[in-house]
Every structure is written in structure tokens, then in C-alpha cells.
Amino acid sequence: ARSIHAHLTCPLRNLPGPDRGDRVFGHFKLLINDYDLTNRWRATFGTNFVYRGLFNKRELYTADLSALKHILVNDMIYQKPPPMRQTMESLVGNGLTVVEGEEHRRQRKILNPAFSIPATRDLTEIFTQKSVQLRDLWLRQLGHADSQRIDAFAWLRKMTLEVIAEAGFNYHLNALEPSGPPNELVQALEKLIVRETPRETAFRFAQASIPVLRLFPTGVGKAVPAARAEMFRIGGRLLAESKAAAAADLNPFGGKKAARRRDLLSVMVQSNMLDDESVRMSDADVIAQIPANFTAGHDTSSTSSAWLLHALSLNRACQTKLRQELLTVHTDNPSMDELNSLPYLDWVIREAMRAYTPVATTFRVAMQDDVLPLSKPYVDRHGVVRDTIPLRKGTLIRVPIEAVHLDKDIWGPDAHEFKPERWECIPEAAKNIPSAWGNLLTFLAGPRNCIASRFSVVEMKSLLFTLVRAFEIDAAVPAGEIIPTASALHRPRVRSELGKGAQLPLVLRRYVPVDQY
Numbered sequence: 001a002r003s004i005h006a007h008l009t010c011p012l013r014n015l016p017g018p019d020r021g022d023r024v025f026g027h028f029k030l031l032i033n034d035y036d037l038t039n040r041w042r043a044t045f046g047t048n049f050v051y052r053g054l055f056n057k058r059e060l061y062t063a064d065l066s067a068l069k070h071i072l073v074n075d076m077i078y079q080k081p082p083p084m085r086q087t088m089e090s091l092v093g094n095g096l097t098v099v100e101g102e103e104h105r106r107q108r109k110i111l112n113p114a115f116s117i118p119a120t121r122d123l124t125e126i127f128t129q130k131s132v133q134l135r136d137l138w139l140r141q142l143g144h145a146d147s148q149r150i151d152a153f154a155w156l157r158k159m160t161l162e163v164i165a166e167a168g169f170n171y172h173l174n175a176l177e178p179s180g181p182p183n184e185l186v187q188a189l190e191k192l193i194v195r196e197t198p199r200e201t202a203f204r205f206a207q208a209s210i211p212v213l214r215l216f217p218t219g220v221g222k223a224v225p226a227a228r229a230e231m232f233r234i235g236g237r238l239l240a241e242s243k244a245a246a247a248a249d250l251n252p253f254g255g256k257k258a259a260r261r262r263d264l265l266s267v268m269v270q271s272n273m274l275d276d277e278s279v280r281m282s283d284a285d286v287i288a289q290i291p292a293n294f295t296a297g298h299d300t301s302s303t304s305s306a307w308l309l310h311a312l313s314l315n316r317a318c319q320t321k322l323r324q325e326l327l328t329v330h331t332d333n334p335s336m337d338e339l340n341s342l343p344y345l346d347w348v349i350r351e352a353m354r355a356y357t358p359v360a361t362t363f364r365v366a367m368q369d370d371v372l373p374l375s376k377p378y379v380d381r382h383g384v385v386r387d388t389i390p391l392r393k394g395t396l397i398r399v400p401i402e403a404v405h406l407d408k409d410i411w412g413p414d415a416h417e418f419k420p421e422r423w424e425c426i427p428e429a430a431k432n433i434p435s436a437w438g439n440l441l442t443f444l445a446g447p448r449n450c451i452a453s454r455f456s457v458v459e460m461k462s463l464l465f466t467l468v469r470a471f472e473i474d475a476a477v478p479a480g481e482i483i484p485t486a487s488a489l490h491r492p493r494v495r496s497e498l499g500k501g502a503q504l505p506l507v508l509r510r511y512v513p514v515d516q517y
């Protein structure tokens with residue numbers, strides 16, 4: 001009776017939106033199969049609408065900038081949804097991506113120095129080294145041929161995994177080494193790439209609300225224990241090594257001082273040696289940061305870099321202009337400051353992160369009743385104009401990052417086009433987007449923004465710097481053939497080869513300066 005009453009009096013019931021969906025799945029099955037569905041609903045119902053989640057429960061979509069700002073800034077009220085947290089927690093333990101409230105603030109304070117400007121400056125050498133390694137591997141594949149087709153996404157996955165392992169935890173993977181033995185961590189992560197059926201995904205979500213269902217793991221749930229055990233075993237070993245290195249560094253009789261280690265793990269270990277208890281973490285919590293950052297940083301980085309190359313492959317003029325700028329730098333190993341001094345490189349990255357948003361969606365749940373402010377009023381199902389959205393505790397909210405990036409009211413009629421030059425003078429409306437970087441929601445905003453935004457942007461700059469100076473990059477399939485996956489992270493795939501999963505075929509040619517022909 002209580003749930004029927006809650007349904008009938010739900011404050012979202014008057015919002016516009018699609019007809020109620022399946023009795024059990026609501027619109028859930030449609031949403032996890034169709035990457036464009038919410039965009040079409042948005043075009044029909046406007047900036048704020050209601051749709052149905054599992055068990056036909058009403059969920060809110062809002063792309064209103066004031067509402068989004070309110071949600072993202074008030075992290076104590078709006079938290080990650082239990083199914084999202086539960087899957088992550090079972091995998092990574094209590095790392096930064098999982099914890100909420102005061103514990104999140106505490107962990108974030110301890111981890112922030114590892115992602116500061118000086119720390120990123122030190123890590124740039126690793127970004128460049130790995131980019132050069134990838135460039136040389138591609139050159140070797142090209143051999144004496146005029147051109148070579150590659151799956152750039154598969155290579156970028158390996159390269160970004162190496163970067164995060166080394167820059168994050170001083171861990172050497174050799175994932176880019178084609179003839180090397182298989183690596184234990186790569187194998188652990190691969191165990192997690194499980195293709196779930198929509199039914200299995202729905203069941204996993206239902207497990208968050210109905211604990212007894214957790215006795216029956218399926219899909220990802222089945223793969224998690226083995227992968228988690230492996231990651232924590234490796235994490236424990238890395239922590240022991242990092243502690244030994246820090247101790248050797250402190251010991252005046254320990255012989256030659258170890259080179260100062262800047263990786264994330266070393267920063268945490270050093271912080272644990274300070275007297276201030278508020279910046280100390282237990283060993284278990286330190287170890288939990290390793291899988292937390294691997295999972296948060298690996299797929300996102302490879303996906304973002306893939307879309308960057310895709311954007312350039314479709315825009316030869318922009319690629320040439322970028323190459324001209326990059327060739328003005330007379331070194332193969334630019335510093336972070338040299339990379340940051342290249343304006344066109346910066347525009348290209350911002351524009352690719354806008355036009356091809358990697359993390360397209362995230363979700364929050366209201367932990368208490370609240371009222372969302374709106375920057376523009378909306379008209380409800382009965383024709384009444386409303387200027388706020390009241391919410392009940394437990395309401396799930398879809399944060400449509402991609403929709404904000406492609407909003408014609410914000411970016412103008414050419415919002416869907418890739419035009420780096422727009423960053424010379426962005427529209428006033430774009431300055432109202434809540435943001436942690438570049439007037440975009442790529443790295444979200446507020447206290448839970450991506451801790452590694454600086455790290456990721458410099459990594460992408462290093463990669464483009466190295467690859468665009470060496471290769472001319474073309475699309476291997478017609479433009480409309482590359483579409484995103486329907487997941488929250490939009491990986492690239494080929495429309496006519498969906499069975500192959502995520503991939504990005506590209507054609508490479510060695511770049512030869514005109515005067516060397």
C-alpha cells in the first residue's frame with residue numbers, strides 16, 4: 001500500500017515523458033540497447049522529463065544547468081546510486097570512487113597531492129615515453145607499406161593501461177610488448193570483460209535493492225571475486241614495495257637514496273608517514289585505491305584517446321593545422337609546460353571531449369527530499385508552467401553529460417560539428433556549465449569531479465603530440481559507421497560489425513614533410 005501511495009503521489013508524475021514501459025523492466029532494456037534514445041526523448045519532451053527504470057519506477061532526466069549544478073555541488077544530498085556503488089565496491093573495495101560523505105572528503109584530501117600540477121609535471125615523461133613506444137610499434141607495423149589498417153582502440157587500451165600502471169603505481173606491465181609473457185594484472189582485468197545480457201544487467205541492478213538476490217551471482221558478479229582477489233594480491237605487493245622504497249629513502253644509512261617517487265601509491269605511503277592522523281589511511285584503504293584508479297582511469301582514457309583520433313581522422317584540415325603547430329616544438333619529449341603552451345592542441349582536445357563525450361552519462365540518487373532549482377521553467381503534462389522540480393528521497397537522476405555538450409541552445413546550431421576554432425571565443429551560455437575543466441562536464445563538476453582531469457589532459461596531449469607528428473590518420477570506414485556503445489562510457493564500435501565489440505579501425509600513413517619528398 002505504501003509503495004502504491006508513493007507511486008500515485010510521486011512529485012515527478014506531472015513531468016512530461018514517454019509512455020510507461022514494460023511492467024518489470026520499465027524503459028531499462030530499451031536504454032541499455034539504444035545509445036541515442038534519451039537524445040530523441042530530449043528532442044520530444046524537452047530539458048526535463050521523466051522515464052521509467054526497473055520495476056517501472058519513475059526516474060528523472062534533467063539537462064537544466066541550474067539543476068545540474070545543484071546536484072553536483074551538493075554531494076552530501078546527491079550520491080552515487082546503490083547498484084553502481086555495490087558493483088564497484090565488490091570489485092574495488094572502499095576506494096575513492098566508492099566512498100561517500102566525510103570519508104570521501106578525507107580520502108580526497110590525501111589523494112589530491114598525487115594529481116597536483118607538480119606531480120603531473122613529473123609524470124609527463126612517462127606519458128611521452130609510452131606514446132613514443134606506441135608510435136614505434138605502429139611504425140614497425142607499417143614497415144615499408146604505404147598505409148596500414150589498425151584497430152587503434154585495442155592499442156590505446158594497452159598504452160593507457162601501461163600509463164596508469166606506471167604513473168599511478170610504479171608498476172611495469174609490458175602490455176605494449178607483443179612477445180612478452182601475459183601480465184597478471186592484464187589477465188585479472190580481462191576477466192571482467194564479460195558480455196552481460198540485458199536480463200543479467202537488470203538482475204544485477206535488482207540485487208542492490210533486494211539483498212537476498214545477491215546469493216545468485218550472474219555475469220559481472222561471477223567474474224568479480226577472482227578479479228578482485230588478483231587485484232588485491234598485486235596491490236598488497238605494490239604497497240609493500242612502495243613502503244620499502246620510502247623507508248630506504250628515510251634511512252640515512254640506507255646507502256644511495258632512491259629516486260623520488262611521484263606515483264600515486266608513493267604519495268599515499270609518504271602521507272601515511274606524517275604525524276597528522278587526518279591524512280593517514282589503513283593499508284586496506286591504500287590498497288583499495290589501486291583497483292579504484294585502474295578501473296576509473298583505464299577505460300576512460302583509452303576511450304577518450306580513441307575519439308580524439310577518430311575526430312582527427314575525419315578532419316584532415318584540422319589534422320594538418322595541428323601538425324604544423326606540433327612541429328614547431330623541437331623535441332620528441334616535450335614537458336608539460338611545453339604541451340600546455342600549444343593553443344591549437346588544447347582546442348582540439350576540448351572540442352573532441354565536447355563533440356565525442358567519453359563518459360556520456362552518470363547517475364545520482366537524492367538521499368533526502370529536496371527541490372531542484374531550474375534556469376528555465378518547463379510546462380508539465382497539464383500545461384502548467386513550473387520553475388522547480390520537487391524530489392523525493394530515493395529518486396534516481398540521470399545526469400546527461402553528452403546532452404549538455406551537444407545542446408544547440410548553449411553551443412549554437414553547429415553544436416554537433418567538430419570545430420576546434422569555436423574555443424577561440426565560446427558562447428556566453430557555455431560559461432554557465434558547471435565544470436571542473438574547460439567549460440565542459442567531461443570530468444564532471446563539484447566535489448566528486450574526476451581527480452585525474454589534469455593527468456588525463458596532459459596524457460592526451462602527449463599522445464596526440466607524438467602520433468600526429470609521425471602519422472597521417474584516416475578513417476578506415478565511412479564516417480557514420482563509427483557509433484558509440486549504449487553504456488555510460490561511450491566506447492567506439494563499427495555499426496556493421498557490432499558482434500566484434502568496441503573497436504576503432506583507422507588507416508595510418510607515415511607523415512613525410514613536403515621538403516623530404
Ligand code: HEM
Nearest residue numbers: 097293296297300301304359362443444448450451452456
Ligand atoms: C579522459 C579520461 C577520463 C575521463 C573522461 C574521466 C571522467 C570521470 C568522471 C566523469 C568522473 C565522475 C564520475 C561520477 O562521479 O559519476 C570521474 C571520477 C573519477 N576519476 Fe576519472 N576520468 C578520466 C580519467 C581518469 C584517470 C586516468 C584516473 C586515475 C588515474 C581517474 C580517476 C578517477 C577517480 C578516482 C574518480 C572518482 C573521484 C571522486 O569521486 O572523488 N580518472 N572521472
